Amino acid sequence: MDINDIAAKAAAKIDAARDAKVNAVKDAAASSVELQEAQQLVAAADQKYAKDYQAALRAGWTESDLRGFGLETPGRKAGGRPRGKRTTRETSPATTGSEQ
Helix, strand or coil: CCHHHHHHHHHHHHHHHHHHHHHHHHHHHHHHHHHHHHHHHHHHHHHHHHHHHHHHHHCCCCHHHHHHCCCCCCCCCCCCCCCCCCCCCCCCCCCCCCCC
């Protein structure tokens, strides 16, 4: 085996490894796009369902009636940033050098 054969085999091995890495990231990127599109479709379907559910309530159906048909109450999502636990800040009295 001469040096050119060894170099060609090494280059082919490096190219194959690089191609595998590139294909892996391409697949991950494609899956990410699919996921984002599916999430957008689900969000749109959730909004439409909530709107149609409210229309059914306005048409005279009760939540109990709709549950009887197998329809679940649309989930309510909190808008904006979730609130943390509210606490009042306690301030300690200032310490002075005259305390014993």
